[in-house]
Amino acid sequence: MRVTFLMTELNGLGGTARATLALVEGLLRRGDDVEIISVFSSPTQSDLHFPKSVRLRTLVDAAMTGAKAGSAERFGPDWDRAAQVYPRNEELYKRFNLYVEGEIAKALRDIETDVIVSTRTGLASCLAAFAPERVATVVQIHEDPASHNPKLRDQMRGAYRAVDAVQVLTDHARSGLIEAEPSLADKIHVLPNAIENTLAEPSPDGGRLVVAVGRLAPIKQFDLLIEAFAMLAGDFPEWRLRIFGRGPEGNRLRELVDRHGLGERIAVPGRTVPSFAEWAKADVGVSSSRVESFGISIVEAMRMGVPMVVTDVPSGPGEIITSGVDGLLVRPDAGSIADGMRTLMSDGALRASIGTQAAVTAERYRCDEVARRLAELLDSLVAERGGPRFSAPGRHAGDELMITVERTDTESAAITVHGADRPPLVLRSKSTGEEFEPEPESGGGGFDRYLVDRTMLAREARMEDWEVLSPSEYAIDHISGAGLLGAAPVSASDLLPQKVDGRLELRSRRRRRYAEVTSLTRIGREALQLEVVVIGESMGRARLCFIEQGGRHVYARFRGKRLGEGRFRFTLKAKRLLRISATPLVTSVRLVGDEPAVTVGSLADDMYGRRVLGRTTLEAGGAKVLCEWSYERSGSMAFAVE
Structure with a gap:
């Protein structure tokens, strides 16, 4: 048919x-x-x-x-x-x-x-x-x-x-x-919505992470979720909240986080596709919607064994969840959402029990089961017209090879090739054409798992991209960074898996130094305090410099306080940030001191497509200065000032 x-x-x-x-x-x-x-x-x-x-x-x-x-x-x-x-x-x-x-x-x-x-x-x-x-x-x-x-x-x-x-x-x-x-x-x-098959697996409980996924729009009521988390923040100091999505409410939600002083614990990092990789890291999930037609993100979370707190609104949630068994249904107000979150955040055994049953319930919404139900209807309708006039070609979805990638640390990744009749994994350098065939670490009838370390791909080049040569045809199920949660970089160098035009590429970067921002906090209304850690070669002194395009001119310098080996703190005044934002040629932020200088990030006019981590408002001479920062997929900070 x-x-x-x-x-x-x-x-x-x-x-x-x-x-x-x-x-x-x-x-x-x-x-x-x-x-x-x-x-x-x-x-x-x-x-x-x-x-x-x-x-x-x-x-x-x-x-x-x-x-x-x-x-x-x-x-x-x-x-x-x-x-x-x-x-x-x-x-x-x-x-x-x-x-x-x-x-x-x-x-x-x-x-x-x-x-x-x-x-x-x-x-x-x-x-x-x-x-x-x-x-x-x-x-x-x-x-x-x-x-x-x-x-x-x-x-x-x-x-x-x-x-x-x-x-x-x-x-x-x-x-x-x-x-x-x-x-x-x-x-x-x-016919309920179906969820795609995924090879992603849940991370072990213990990350103390609450996750929500959805369009950043009023109907999703993420402001209530932030208020609910704020009610619990003092009692659960190790827990964090991430709200993934994009939409018109993004800036307002980040400002609400800032007003509660929870920028270090609540992130609104932008969209995530697919969401399975983020749900896999969650210990608790929340859906705070005012209205739900069904709730596909709820089922995607349950598929990953995530215990959910869901507002009991008409239509979908009550037909998916049996409260107290495979999730918790609560009234759509901040206090009730907080009560449900408290119940799960305070009881690991309950999280495990509800999460296990949630995964069982989610089986009803797997694509094969829902497609079977749809096909029964379609077959009957087509039969009334004399039966199907067209037949399918020979190749089906089940014939396709699938690749999953798990980042085990900053310098290595586990690449698993799933499917029948799969060839060995072969990588090829995009710059030299050199080929590398890693040995499978483990495998079986349906998959081969390869552990690829940056040192295996290390060459003289400072940066080199490797592409998957074999298999020639495949789909990427997911690239997961769950193994990096809370993990410090192994060294200044790294190996970055990324999806480019539907293909898997591994970027090997060899660096003497690497710097990343560990915190960015507002001081009063007129300054930001930024802490940076340097990995690799030590740095005895440093200034934070805003560099004009081409790297030839330093537009602004900020003296820093050395906190210890490789750690620095800088205070950025709102007036100077405002002047920097008025200079379109300023494009990068670097630590300058002992050679070589090291890039901390970039100054971005357009944050579209970036994972925004925080947003705050400063004041300078009566004017408001809006600052937001994010991490690009390379890991370096992007910073915007309006």
């Missing part, structure tokens, strides 16, 4: 895309042929992993959220004409137009498939209007239909009647939709 998914965009940050790809993986394992049609392109599509055998097609080469100025010149006059089919009261209506609808109509009119599954409420109208009669049609609603405004419900009623089936995520959503439209009862089906 050939199945086509119609999506608005393949957004690497969205739960819908992750859930859809999990379903795709399950259908491919079953032996189906799968195509994904994305109406718009997405800048975050590269964050997603696509099985080799799935076919991708984009209809409009423009980002859904991109600027529309000049688009009529590029796409023609229909770009500026209002959409006629897409529902006017749907949230994305303004992103659609007559040109986009025309492209959807052309794609669906001549489509060669057995069934089309749309993943957006508004796209149901497009299916009803443009899909040929010979093709079965299914609409997935990835939000609670009760959240739709009355006008949208009226607009969608005809589309729901025209398609063959409507899928919702929960029993709660099904009941509400039937209550609003009783005639739809026979065609409304419940």
Whole structure:
């Protein structure tokens, strides 16, 4: 059977895309042929992993959220004409137009498939209007239909009647939709979101880490989570909180952390894809949402054996979690969230018990199981039209080789190749072409594990990138840094695994000195105090210098206090930081003293794509100076001043 998914965009940050790809993986394992049609392109599509055998097609080469100025010149006059089919009261209506609808109509009119599954409420109208009669049609609603405004419900009623089936995520959503439209009862089906298979494994309990993942938006109520953690901070001094995500609330959340004086313990580091690698490090997870259509991040955390504290809001959470057994359900207020966190943070045995049962519960949402349930519906719909007209090619998702990477320390990584008929691992230097074939450390019927140390790749070059030559085709399941949590660098040099254009590369860096920021604290309202540690060759004296582009001119110097061997403290006044920010040529921050100088980080105008660790506000002559800092994937600090 050939199945086509119609999506608005393949957004690497969205739960819908992750859930859809999990379903795709399950259908491919079953032996189906799968195509994904994305109406718009997405800048975050590269964050997603696509099985080799799935076919991708984009209809409009423009980002859904991109600027529309000049688009009529590029796409023609229909770009500026209002959409006629897409529902006017749907949230994305303004992103659609007559040109986009025309492209959807052309794609669906001549489509060669057995069934089309749309993943957006508004796209149901497009299916009803443009899909040929010979093709079965299914609409997935990835939000609670009760959240739709009355006008949208009226607009969608005809589309729901025209398609063959409507899928919702929960029993709660099904009941509400039937209550609003009783005639739809026979065609409304419940299918929860699926989670992708992962080879990530949970880290041992003991890191004292609370994790939350989601869009930084008001609906997620991460401000309540920060307030709840602040209530507990004095009683649990060893615990830390990380909130991963990106969105409009990011700056406000970091300012709230600063007001509580918890910048050393609460981090809002930016997005993480996939989230399994971060959930693997968590001792406790929290979902503090005001509304949940389902809660895919909850299930992803449970898959990693994380005991969750979840706000008991309508729809998803109560259908996933049995409170006290595989998680804790609490009221959606800061005090209740704090009570749930206290219960788990104070009892290691309870964390272990709930986490174990959570992993069992999460099995219900594995991609193979959810895809089986979807396939039962699709098979019945296609059978009503005489059976499938298309068969799948020979290669399935299960045939694909998978690579996982675990950073064991700053100079080594364990690379595991999973799958049948796998060739030996071979690395190749991108600069010299030299090849290196490490010996497997362990293995078995389904995998080979290789331990690669920087010294194995050490050459004369100061920095060298090595790529995976063999196997030639593979997918990266995850790159985990869990082994580095709280670990000090082994030496000034390091080995950095990274994903580049979907391929695994290892960057070997040989350095005499390495410096990193260990803390950055606000002193009053007019200064920052920054502590730096130097690893490698000792440094007897040092100044923190802001260097102009090209490294030829020092724009500003800060004297430091030596705290001990290789440790320095610097005080940065707000007035000077403000002057530095007005000089666009300043690009790097270095420790200068005994040669050689060592880079601490960079001064960044744009923090997009970086893992932001903290944000604080200073004052200089009545003006506010906003400072934030992060770590790039190289590990050096990036610093921004506004």
